[in-house]
Amino acid sequence: MADIRGRLTFSGGVHPPESKEYSENCPIEVVPVPKQAAVLLSQHLGAACAPLVAKRDKVAAGQMIGKAEAFVSAPVHSPVNGTVKDITLLPHPAIGRTMGILIETDETGNAPKQPAARHFDRTFDPAGFSVDAICRAAQEAGLVGMGGAGFPSRVKIEPNPSMPKELLIINACECEPFITCDYRVMLEWTWQVLAGIRLAARAAGVSRTRIGIEDNKPEAIRVMTEAVRTLDEAEDIQVVPVKTKYPQGGERQLIRAIEKKTVPTGGIPPAIGICVLNVATCAALAEMAVLSQPLTHRVVTVTGRAIARPGNYYVPIGISAAELIDHCGGLTEKAAKVVLGGPMMGFAIADLSQPITKTSGALTLLTRTDVSEAKYQKQQTPCIRCGRCLAACPENLNPTKIAHAVKHFRMEMADQYYLSACIECGCCSYVCPAQIELTGYIKTGKLLKARAKKRQG
Ligand code: SF4
Ligand code: SF4
Known part of the structure; x- marks a missing residue:
């Protein structure tokens, strides 16, 4: 076994309590079809989508219901079979409210979507996919950075002659306390993640790929290293353990740790020949390119002392925080604070009708004690x-x-x-x-x- 101690890091940063123990050993669980789904038209950086459906329209699971009309934007899809109840202002974690499509789920003809990982194994060959097909898949799937930034992935991976990319960095740090969804995705969907990484590397035209994982995740480092060892060395994909420190998963911090390079202030990684993608985003890219399934579901960590059944849940994008909390057994005591995301960078939410979005990696439920201990x-x-x-x-x-x-x-x-x-x-x-x-x-x-x-x- 390779040395998993990560010495690579950046200057600054802090060491908050990791608090991963609530959910890190909980396998991904599929949640039932929700009663309704609220699909926000703005779940990404860039322009909001334009609705493609009207009130009372029937929609099918996987159907595009909001189209991207700007260069930096991403479409949205229905996660369920149902009927459009309304197109209205809905809660948004960062900006308060934004337009979204409310879909009432059909009582029959809906089944929970299962993860796609079983369709992938070590025989996957990215050579069967053209660069154009991979970029189109990223766009049509509505793929965005699922680690939190929400930048449309097609813009990141597609070839750009004025900014050629040489290196792909996979951000698998998950440095934010409490969150374990990417960790479980690496352990349980290893081949799907690797397929997506190889597709992204092919589209971006890079000669090297480095998968940065914090050294507090030795099992993920082991599993990913063993999977990467089965590949041809010419692909030059390596797992790189990095030091556990917050915010090691910041794009700029990870680049500094792995490459010792600095993205210019106000600039973007492609300006120095680097593309950075999150692991869950790679898994979703493989799902669309290979199985033509758009981004309608994601893994969310529901965690903290105030939830009865913490874990990692495969949920439809658009399920409400309230319905997800119910599925997880409800609250053990009155939650003093509900955070969409982790405690360092997440958004405290007061309205539990808040829907899960493409970038929601966690729902953290903090007790009165947690909050009173907080600085x-x-x-x-x-x-x-x-x-x-x-x-x-x-x-x-x-x-x-x-x-x-x-x-x-x-x-x-x-x-x-x-x-x-x-x-x-x-x-x-x-x-x-x-x-x-x-x-x-x-x-x-x-x-x-x-x-x-x-x-x-
Ligand atoms: S929040 Fe901004 S100013 Fe504060 S430590 Fe982070 S980057 Fe620096
Ligand atoms: S007291 Fe707070 S704001 Fe002032 S220098 Fe120290 S850390 Fe910075």
């Missing part, structure tokens, strides 16, 4: 200029200066301190002994800037 619940005091936020920032920013500028509406000054370069990882807030919600100020600053830009047209 952000304690009283804020003045900055003591300790510099801990600077040392923790993986982007080498000065969080306190940016937050101060935003607090006083000095947006030009915030820009001078590179407000837009913040990846919103939360490390600065996490380490601040004065309990200053630095990331909150920075997020607000970005929102204010976006609104001002919109007003200017």
Whole structure:
């Protein structure tokens, strides 16, 4: 067995409690068909989709119901057979509300979709797929970065002569506390993941592929390494253990750890010849390219002390948080906080009709004790200029200066301190002994800037 200790890393970052024990040993479980599905028209970076259906239309599972009309966008599909009940504003974790399609599920003729992993094994050969076919599959499947960023995958992998790609990095770090969905996908859908990785490498035209896995996942490192060993060496795919540290799964941080290269501020990885994809995204690419099944389902970790049956669940995209919580046995005690995602970068939600989206990797249910133990619940005091936020920032920013500028509406000054370069990882807030919600100020600053830009047209 290869040495799985990951020494590769980035500067800055923090070590929050991992809390993976609630769900890491829970095999992926298929959930029943929900009573209704709420499919948001905006589940990705870029332009929202335009609806392709109207109220009272019948829709079939896998049918495209929202089409992408812009270069950076991705279509959406119905996860169930049913009838369109409404096209209306629905809760969105990041922006409050957005348009979505509400589908009432047919009482008969629906069966839970099963994972596609059984269709893949070591004999898979990506040579049978043209670059064009793979890129088309990524677009038609509505594939987006499922690790949280939600950037349309076709834009990432398709050839671009002005920015040729040399290296594909697979982001399998899952550095956010509590979340284990990608870990289980690697263990249980290994060949499907590897098929997707090879298809993506073929489409992107890269000569090397590196799969970055944090060294707190030795079993995933072992399974993926053994699978990769069955391939021809000429494909040059390697598993690279990296140090367990948050936010190791940040795209820019992973590139620094593996390649010792820095993506220019405001730039994107292809600018330095690199494409980064998440493992679940690769599995979904294989499903579409090989089986013509679009992205209608994903694995979600439901976890935390407040849920009766924590685990990893294969769910229709559009199921509500409430229905998913019910399926997981309900709450063990009153949840003090429900987070869509993990505790560092997730979104606290108050409305449990919030649907699961393509980028929702977890639903974390925190108890009153968890929340009262959290630093952000304690009283804020003045900055003591300790510099801990600077040392923790993986982007080498000065969080306190940016937050101060935003607090006083000095947006030009915030820009001078590179407000837009913040990846919103939360490390600065996490380490601040004065309990200053630095990331909150920075997020607000970005929102204010976006609104001002919109007003200017
Ligand atoms: S300033 Fe942004 S990137 Fe730096 S630690 Fe804070 S949240 Fe993370
Ligand atoms: S960590 Fe908090 S107290 Fe220390 S310098 Fe930063 S903002 Fe000030």
